[in-house]
Amino acid sequence: MNFDQQFDRRSTESVKWNYFPEDVLPLWVADMDFQCPPEVLAALHQRVEHGIFGYGFPPADLAEIVAARLQRRHGWRPDVEQISYVPGVVSGVNLALRAVCQPGDAVIVNTPAYPPFFSAPESANLLCVCNPLVQNADGSYALDFERFEDQIQQEKVNAFILCNPQNPTGRVFTREELLHMAEICLRHKVTIISDEIHCDIIFDQNQHIPIASLAPEIAADTITFIAPSKTFNLAGLYASVAIIQNAELAESFNRVKRGIISGPSLLALTAARAAYKDGDAWLEELLVYLKGNRDWLAEVLPEKLPGVRCCKPEGTFLAWLDWREVGLEGNPQQFLLKEARVGLNDGLEYGSDGVGFVRLNFGTQRAILSEAVERMSAALRRVTR
Ligand SMILES: Cc1ncc(COP(=O)(O)O)c(C=O)c1O
Incomplete structure (x- = not known):
């Protein structure tokens, strides 16, 4: 290239x-x-050539392609039934908040934060609790776990929007950091909404660890989003993936989604499949x-x-x-x-x-x-x- x-x-x-x-x-x-x-361009050309764009199912093998790739790259293999699709990660996060919170509940977000993480709680009538990341002497960012737990307790937080890798600081949280966050969330029954859209853009010896991959009890209270949009530069096509390993949580998510958010368009799914299958x-x-x-x-x-x-x-x-x-x-x-x-x-x-x-x-x-x-x-x- x-x-x-x-x-x-x-x-x-x-x-x-x-x-x-x-x-x-x-x-x-x-x-x-x-x-x-x-490979993505070729798949799109081929699909466009067919010339008929009626309603479609997601490609039958897409969930398997996603699961196998997650296994290969991150050692995490959700079941194919635990994988579903949303157009954008931002719409997914908005739906997830509505699925797990009631109006008046509180959501915690690490700051500095990707701006839609402030607007998503607001539009669902939820209190957004800002947990500032702290800077080390070299300017790198880390979580202040004590304050994180205090804020969760004091504000009666129900959900944590995790962004990993973190936009805008570029942090890739370590296994220890993720475990610590997850332990606190489990202790206080806080559902983790994990935006992992940047998970494929990782440098040096850093490693992306999906938080849900850490333990079954963490997976049971986590909704994870990934997408080919940043990785393969397909953001304008809008195909994203939701992974929910708890059937009850998945049902709540699907309930708020039904009739309001349709799946990604068939061209978006065609591109996503080609990218995940052949783009690495x-x-x-x-x-x-x-x-x-x-x-x-x-x-x-x-x-x-x-x-x-x-x-x-x-x-x-x-x-x-x-x-x-x-x-x-x-x-x-x-x-x-x-x-x-x-x-x-x-x-x-x-x-x-x-x-x-x-x-x-x-x-x-x-x-x-x-x-x-x-x-x-x-x-x-x-x-x-
Ligand atoms: C952390 C994060 N989440 C979500 C998005 C956007 O997701 P989408 O366009 O799929 O809604 C971005 C784009 O910059 C992002 O940085």
Whole structure:
């Protein structure tokens, strides 16, 4: 694969490329600027050629493909009956909250958090309890378990939205961390809603561990979401996977879903099947390229953006940049948009502990990333000269 090849995405109604004015380089919303695996394109072409798009069942072998792949990659093998489909992970998380909580209940979320984790509880009339991740001296993030448990007890929390790998910090939680979280949740009867959408984008010696794989009693109170959307760059097609190993919980989930959320479209499922079945060789090459981008960024930042701190993400194609010590007068996202013409996500959207941060999506061609860094560097030099 030639991941350096650039494509015109503005002409395809891309959210990423059409949100900001044309002279802005967009490195924000979490999709990548790469074509998906050729195997996915071939499967879609073949299905489109048939020309009839009536109602369809999910591909009969898809659940088996998903289960076998989870076994291969993460040592977890849910039964095929425990696998179902939703269009998006965000819609899945919203449904899961409605399945496990009653209006007035409380949900706990680690912050900084992917913004829909704040809006999902709110739209289900649930209290969102923010549990701030704490930063180590090197800027890396960890859970404050004591505070996590205290908040769960005090606020009578019913559900925990876990994001692993974590967006925006790029943490890939260890087995010990996940066990500790799960023990606390089990102790207080808190259902875990685990968003593992970034589980395939993992670097170095880090390993993604599905929290439900840790023990049957954890699996019994967990709803897990995965998707091919980040892994294979299929976000606009909308096919995601829900894994629920407790039949009663699955029934509650299906009850709130029925008649309101349909399954993914047949083209989305065609793409998902091809990606999960035949896309992993492409993924291995992608991971090399993304790691190259991540490492290049870490290497040049001290010189190009002095004062900006970034802990190398362990997973995801997202870098969480701390501008607090740069001494800018205003908000760094606005500064970079106006002065560098680079479009990033504003850390503020990720909760109050994201103030002074921006999120940068490095799932793009190295030349684009490099141009963005040059623009940011020049803008910073202009104000700190
Ligand atoms: C943690 C996380 N969950 C969910 C999503 C989006 O999921 P979907 O588009 O399938 O709703 C994203 C996209 O950025 C994400 O980072």
